[in-house]
Amino acid sequence: ERQRLGRLRRLPAKLTGGEAVELQANLELPAELPLIAQAGAAGIGLLRTEFLFINADTLPDELEQEEAYRSIIDAMGGECTTIRLLDWGGEKQSEALSSVGFFTGTTDLNPALGLRGLRLLLQNPLVMETQLAAILRAARDGHVRILLPMVTTLAELRMAREIYDRVVRRLRRRGVRLPDKLPQLGIMIETPAAALGAETLALEAEFLAIGTNDLTMYTLAVDRASNDVASLYDPLHPAVLRLIGHATDAALRLRRPVSLCGEIAGNPLVVPLLMGMGLRSFSMNASAIPRVKQVVRQAALDECRRLARRVMEESDPHHISRLLTEFAAR
Ligand code: PEP
Ligand code: MG
Numbered sequence: 001e002r003q004r005l006g007r008l009r010r011l012p013a014k015l016t017g018g019e020a021v022e023l024q025a026n027l028e029l030p031a032e033l034p035l036i037a038q039a040g041a042a043g044i045g046l047l048r049t050e051f052l053f054i055n056a057d058t059l060p061d062e063l064e065q066e067e068a069y070r071s072i073i074d075a076m077g078g079e080c081t082t083i084r085l086l087d088w089g090g091e092k093q094s095e096a097l098s099s100v101g102f103f104t105g106t107t108d109l110n111p112a113l114g115l116r117g118l119r120l121l122l123q124n125p126l127v128m129e130t131q132l133a134a135i136l137r138a139a140r141d142g143h144v145r146i147l148l149p150m151v152t153t154l155a156e157l158r159m160a161r162e163i164y165d166r167v168v169r170r171l172r173r174r175g176v177r178l179p180d181k182l183p184q185l186g187i188m189i190e191t192p193a194a195a196l197g198a199e200t201l202a203l204e205a206e207f208l209a210i211g212t213n214d215l216t217m218y219t220l221a222v223d224r225a226s227n228d229v230a231s232l233y234d235p236l237h238p239a240v241l242r243l244i245g246h247a248t249d250a251a252l253r254l255r256r257p258v259s260l261c262g263e264i265a266g267n268p269l270v271v272p273l274l275m276g277m278g279l280r281s282f283s284m285n286a287s288a289i290p291r292v293k294q295v296v297r298q299a300a301l302d303e304c305r306r307l308a309r310r311v312m313e314e315s316d317p318h319h320i321s322r323l324l325t326e327f328a329a330r
Contacts, residue, residue, distance in 0.1 A: 005290040009040035013293045015275070016300045022281040023289050023296070024080075026261055030068070033075050035286040040293075043079035045283020046147070046209065046261040047072065049086050049131070059127060065134030073142035080143045082209070082283075083135050084188070085128065087149035089116025103127070112223065117150025117188075122159055132167040136178055144183040147209055152193040154200055161185060161204070186257075190214035195243035198250035208251045209283070212262025216240050235264045236320045241277075241312065248278045259283055268295040269324045275299065276308030295328075303327075 013021045024045030025036045036044070052060050052068055060068075073081045088103065089111055103124055108114030121128040135146060148160050164185055171178060189195050190211035202208060216235045217224040224233060234240070244260070251258035259281035264270045266288030272295060274282070284292065307327050314320045 005294070008290050008293050008297075009038070011293070011297065013042070013296050015296060015304075016298070019301055020280070021275065021296045022259070023293055024082075024259070024261075024281070024283040025286040025289065026283050027072070027286075030072060032286060033072065037075075039286040039289040041079075041286055041289055043076060043143075044072070044081045045259050045281070047081060047083045049084060050088065053086055053088065059130060062130050062134045062137070065131060066137045069135055069138035069144075073138055073144060076142065078143060080145060082145045082147050082186075083183075084147040084149055085118070085121060085131055087117045089114065089120050112217065118148050118156050118160060119150065122156065122163075125163060128160075128163055129167050132164055133171060135183065136167065136171055137176060139179050139183050140177060141179075144179070145207060146183045146185050148185070148187045148205075149211075150190060150214070151187045151201065152191050154197070154204065157187060157201060157204055188214075189247045190262075191218050192243055195247040198247040199254065202251055202254045202256045205256065207257040208247065208259070210244055210247055210258065210260040210262065210279075212240065212244065212260060212264050215243060215262065219243060234317050235262065236270070236317045236324075238312075238315055238317065238320070241273075241320075244274070245277050245312065252278055257281065266292060268292050269328050271295055272299050272304045272327055273308055273311055273324060275301065276304035276306070276311075 013023045015021065022042050024043045025039065025041035026046040026048070027036065027044050028048045029051050052065060069083060103120065115123065135144065148157065151157055168178065168182060184206035186207035186209060187194065187201055187205040188209050188211045189198060191214070194201060195215060198208065212235045213224060216233060219240050220232060220234070220237055222229045222233045248258055258279065260274060260279055261283035265282035266284030268291045271282065271292050282292065307323065311320050311323055314323065
């Protein structure tokens with residue numbers, strides 16, 4: 001079995017009809033880089049940058065961050081590295097947040113609904129500018145994209161774009177050599193507002209990454225970190241699937257690259273459904289790539305589409321789950 005999965009690494013991720021599917025890796029720690037190479041990932045679809053800031057008493061400076069990003073970008077060769085700006089707050093570091101010196105504190109009782117992700121960055125432009133400048137410097141000789149976490153409004157995206165442009169201008173003024181083609185600026189779709197507003201956001205975002213971990217939490221009003229309501233946390237709930245479908249359709253209509261990088265992207269049972277809904281790019285834990293590739297290579301697009309149509313008619317998540325299991329066993 002291991003050998004067979006190892007051989008898969010060199011085979012393309014293509015459906016039986018030849019349609020190409022992009023399988024990328026999520027990276028949380030640089031130590032996972034060898035795993036990515038082993039798995040044969042087509043780049044990094046989500047680099048979570050929180051590792052640089054966790055346990056840091058002071059803001060990691062531009063040079064420190066640049067080196068960290070460069071070593072990852074270099075390791076990816078010509079493959080794309082999608083770097084997400086710091087997604088602090090929420091369930092990730094809610095307790096640590098107020099004690100971290102480089103952020104203005106928060107007293108929110110509901111941190112997941114308060115200052116987190118892009119909201120927090122926009123209130124702390126120095127943190128955001130330092131990170132953007134470091135990424136731009138590190139991106140000189142690689143293929144890099146920049147991803148904004150926790151977007152809910154077009155105004156936030158516009159403010160982020162302004163800060164990005166400002167950092168570019170400042171670096172140019174200082175004579176810093178930047179990549180010929182600047183890294184694209186994309187957004188996470190991980191709130192219902194972003195999913196339902198995807199056609200508006202996609203007009204100004206250069207790519208979309210659907211984050212189903214948070215999208216599930218915010219859609220179902222179920223804390224992803226809570227044990228008490230864990231049984232209600234279900235990314236296959238029809239409401240979540242409709243939002244994924246809506247955002248995907250919008251991106252495809254506007255010809256914006258769209259990928260899915262929540263946990264379900266690495267679930268071989270769910271991927272045929274997602275392909276049937278139109279998605280062709282998935283980012284997941286590197287260890288999940290071989291099995292997902294196997295499923296992709298055995299799937300026919302018209303069957304995936306039929307599956308998606310049936311699933312979208314269902315109102316009971318348990319039935320949906322059964323349809324996916326039956327499809328896998330056929
Ligand atoms: C998500 O929310 O689906 C996601 C990919 O981001 P994270 O898990 O880091 O919040
Ligand atoms: Mg998220």
